Amino acid sequence: MSEIGVGLLGLGSVGSGVIDLLFENQSKIVSRLGAPLSVTRVCVRDMAKKRTVPLKGVEITDDPMAVIRDPSVKIVCELIGGTKEAKTLVIEALKAGKHVVTANKALLAEHAEEIFGTAKKHGVDVYYEGAVAGGIPIIRTLREGLAADRIESIHGIVNGTSNFILSLMADGQSSFAEALASAQKSGFAEADPSLDIGGGDAAHKLSILVTLAFGVHIPPHKIHREGIQTIGSTDFKFAERFGFAIKPLAIAKEHGKHGIEARVHPTLVPKHWLLASVPDAKNALYVRSFALGSSMYYGAGAGGMPTAMAVISDLIEVARNITSKSEGRLPARSFQDIKSATIYPDENVTSRFYCRLSLRDKPGVLGKITNILGEYSVSIAQLIQEDRTPQETAGEFASVIVLTHATKVLQFKKAMADIENLEDCLTKPVVLRVVQ
Ligand code: HSE
Numbered sequence: 001m002s003e004i005g006v007g008l009l010g011l012g013s014v015g016s017g018v019i020d021l022l023f024e025n026q027s028k029i030v031s032r033l034g035a036p037l038s039v040t041r042v043c044v045r046d047m048a049k050k051r052t053v054p055l056k057g058v059e060i061t062d063d064p065m066a067v068i069r070d071p072s073v074k075i076v077c078e079l080i081g082g083t084k085e086a087k088t089l090v091i092e093a094l095k096a097g098k099h100v101v102t103a104n105k106a107l108l109a110e111h112a113e114e115i116f117g118t119a120k121k122h123g124v125d126v127y128y129e130g131a132v133a134g135g136i137p138i139i140r141t142l143r144e145g146l147a148a149d150r151i152e153s154i155h156g157i158v159n160g161t162s163n164f165i166l167s168l169m170a171d172g173q174s175s176f177a178e179a180l181a182s183a184q185k186s187g188f189a190e191a192d193p194s195l196d197i198g199g200g201d202a203a204h205k206l207s208i209l210v211t212l213a214f215g216v217h218i219p220p221h222k223i224h225r226e227g228i229q230t231i232g233s234t235d236f237k238f239a240e241r242f243g244f245a246i247k248p249l250a251i252a253k254e255h256g257k258h259g260i261e262a263r264v265h266p267t268l269v270p271k272h273w274l275l276a277s278v279p280d281a282k283n284a285l286y287v288r289s290f291a292l293g294s295s296m297y298y299g300a301g302a303g304g305m306p307t308a309m310a311v312i313s314d315l316i317e318v319a320r321n322i323t324s325k326s327e328g329r330l331p332a333r334s335f336q337d338i339k340s341a342t343i344y345p346d347e348n349v350t351s352r353f354y355c356r357l358s359l360r361d362k363p364g365v366l367g368k369i370t371n372i373l374g375e376y377s378v379s380i381a382q383l384i385q386e387d388r389t390p391q392e393t394a395g396e397f398a399s400v401i402v403l404t405h406a407t408k409v410l411q412f413k414k415a416m417a418d419i420e421n422l423e424d425c426l427t428k429p430v431v432l433r434v435v436q
Helices: 013-024 026-033 064-069 085-095 105-110 112-121 138-145 160-170 176-186 200-214 233-242 304-323 365-375 390-395 409-421
Strands: 004-009 037-043 059-061 075-078 099-102 151-157 244-254 260-270 282-289 293-300 350-360 380-385 397-404 430-434
Touching: 004 013, 004 064, 004 304, 013 026, 013 037, 013 304, 026 037, 026 304, 037 064, 037 304, 064 085, 075 085, 075 304, 085 099, 085 105, 085 112, 099 304, 105 112, 105 200, 112 200, 138 200, 138 282, 151 200, 160 176, 160 233, 160 244, 160 282, 200 244, 200 260, 233 244, 233 350, 233 380, 233 397, 233 430, 350 365, 350 409, 365 380, 365 397, 365 409, 390 397
Parallel strands: 004 037, 004 075, 037 059, 075 099, 260 430
Antiparallel strands: 151 244, 151 282, 244 260, 282 293, 350 397, 350 430, 380 397
């Protein structure tokens, strides 16, 4: 069977991984596909940069349109990232009748309608396994493996950088700033790391997962999100005492006609949950579905080689569609028609809460706190105040840690607003939800 030509846009760590892995596993790939899969053209930003990957027989250009227009290119693989130039090029490729493989979660989450709509109009495929949880085949799992099932909820660690930072802080190895610097050095943090630590990257990924799981679209900016920046090293100590780890979760649940709940925030996870033990920059997804029950998917969620593996698996799938003339056989987003979602309001969500308060250490202050919580029907499950540390003594404050029973987010927020207004409440409380 004749060779399937691939045009690569971008030769960063994932693009280089694609070249390396195609070279390394070519014979396995040919025997699986029944035809050679070859990168024929690559577009790079800097033509003068020395490359270490095997590029023999590959034409290098700095003109992306030369890749898209090349008749030998049947699949355009977009690995430049970002949402501006990448969007223009992906749309151009689709209009030119080229199939697209991309790992660009921001692009797909923010411009889903336009990209998938253009692909449908031009009868071409868009595959994107590398966009969520890197090398873990979660997109294929939701779209194909669980196609017969009804997904009830997803709890995922989908941002490796946040998991890495929280894991290092939990081990007492690093401060937040040191852990972030180390994540940036390792290469898996976004160019703008506020997307990682603020929950934006996880919201992009959750938006894609929600569509695949429930057949509806929630734009990423409508997903409730909280970052990990406010967590201090003492929070790990107290979470541990209550029996929890702190993990960066992306959560989506279906509430029937009341809509879809979708949120991203650092979360207290019971130590006995598998998600609590997902270490370092690893990703994992815990899916509950009607027929299968619970299932869990774990692996590398970032990095050149794992993401390149997901990208090449997509190239193989698209090449199979081309050789069997079955393009468009799989709905790219799992369902034939995607509706816009009814969003289950975050304020109606029920959760237990952990909160760390810095309070003036004098008689009656604790009474005021418990009174306010009681006024809003927030019930306390556990409360800790230890002897003041030298730091607390110097600052004349005491840390009080409260773990509540389940309460409505709205009630808890109202109580916290009143507590924050007390003159005895010295800094903004650290508030974390407990997983449900
Ligand atoms: N910045 C992302 C992460 C890279 O840390 O998970 C993979 O999408």
